Amino acid sequence: MKQRALYSGLLVALALGLVGFWLLDHLERVPVVQREPAQREAMRNPYLALERFTERQGGRLARASDARALERLPPGGTLFLDRQRPHLLSAARLQGVLDWVANGGYLIAVAELPGVADPLLDRLGVSRTPQPLRARQPPGVLEVNLPGGARPLHINLAETTLRPGTRQPAWSAGRRPNAAQILHFSVGRGHLTIAADLDAQLSNARIGDNDHAELYWSLLERYDRSAQPQVLLLSRLRMPTLFTWLWETAWAACLAAGALLGLWLWSVVPRFGSIRPEAAPGRRELREHLAAVGRYLWRSGGLAALLSPAREHFQRRLQHRQPAIAALPPEARATALSTLTHRPATAIAAALAGPADTARSFTAALRLLRNLERDL
Structure with missing residues (x-):
């Protein structure tokens, strides 16, 4: 039994060897071209x-x-x-x-x-x-x-x-x-x-x-x-890009513009470091305060409030210099001052008691009060 199995195995191996030899002798490796998608x-x-x-x-x-x-x-x-x-x-x-x-x-x-x-x-x-079109087909x-x-x-x-x-x-x-x-x-x-x-x-x-x-x-x-x-x-x-073209054709102008831009940034960019002490605020004078109040009243339309102190001041001066005229009624007072100073009575009456709604009437009244005070 063992010898028969051995002979059978040898015969099978020999047959496979003959088939392999025949395949090697009759088959040939051929390259195959295969198209792949574009990478x-x-x-x-x-x-x-x-x-x-x-x-x-x-x-x-x-x-x-x-x-x-x-x-x-x-x-x-x-x-x-x-x-x-x-x-x-x-x-x-x-x-x-x-x-x-x-x-x-x-x-x-x-x-x-x-x-x-x-x-x-x-x-x-x-x-x-x-x-x-007919020439394109096929x-x-x-x-x-x-x-x-x-x-x-x-x-x-x-x-x-x-x-x-x-x-x-x-x-x-x-x-x-x-x-x-x-x-x-x-x-x-x-x-x-x-x-x-x-x-x-x-x-x-x-x-x-x-x-x-x-x-x-x-x-x-x-x-x-x-x-x-x-x-x-x-x-x-x-x-080429705009920056490439500028650098190749106008590099000197680009450098100058960059330098100017750097200087401008250096002048405007805040610097970091120790904080400087703030300067002590200066003391304001009384006349600066009065001038600021006057500018505020002028811009806000309070001309009557500005003219009232000037009229009171003129009335005190008139009582000191001409007490008889100061004791007269307003109409007679304007007439007496016109006779004394040779100025229009209507203008004097407007300066003493007239309205001061506009800048022109306010300045005219204030100027006349000052001139009357000088005439006294």
Whole structure:
């Protein structure tokens, strides 16, 4: 029994070994490509695949979004201009880019959509026209024949066509005459390529379709004058912030304004330290108190209260100097004073007993009482 079980085990092991050997001999490991959702870096950078493809081919691609990079372009390299650039491509900056191309640079520019201003295409005289709806279905393929190319390249058909003006391109690619998708110009010692939909064709989602990547690298091999293709990709251009621009263009004025602001703050901000002793209040004089009371009565409308002491004072002076006139009734007293001082009796009667409701009547009565006192 034991020998029979041993022989059975050996036979089973031998059979499994033969099956395993056959599987190893007939089966082969094959890599399987599986698409994964875009990660955070690919979602943030739509040209991530283009950057890695350029590095893998032996070139170098630098991506920037600062429009000031157009003012310090490397000689002999390649500039790739994305869309959404008209508001940052001033006339002086555009002329600088064209001068850089004429000195041997290579410019690849994506045409703006129809209806959007494009100073670069306007300078070249290139117009844009949207494709009719029937030409967009089904998704078409455009054949591109590069000068000296080994074979035609195929790219997706764009929804916008380009029409050259008086300046004719060195070569173009399109389905119909005067309706191209790619226009290539020779500018001085450099080259300029205008493409209608190159930004979408070289994006992460479509760079692997047709011959998009091969077209991009073929253009660099032909027109990039550097030892290894060096590409500056300007995408999502933006201007520097206000504070950055002020510091770069008016740093002296910024420093002066900061110094003045610091001095002003130093003069107004309370200082911390020991409390100073308060100065002893000065003793007020009686005339200051009387002047304050007079100002209060004047502002509050108490003119009669101010005029009453003056009339009493004049009446005492009159009794001392002219007791006979002081003993007369008010009407006769005013007449006697008018005869004595040669002043109007009505004015004297108003000063002695008339109302003082206004500032004018109050000052007139007070002035006349003072003059009468001097006349006595």
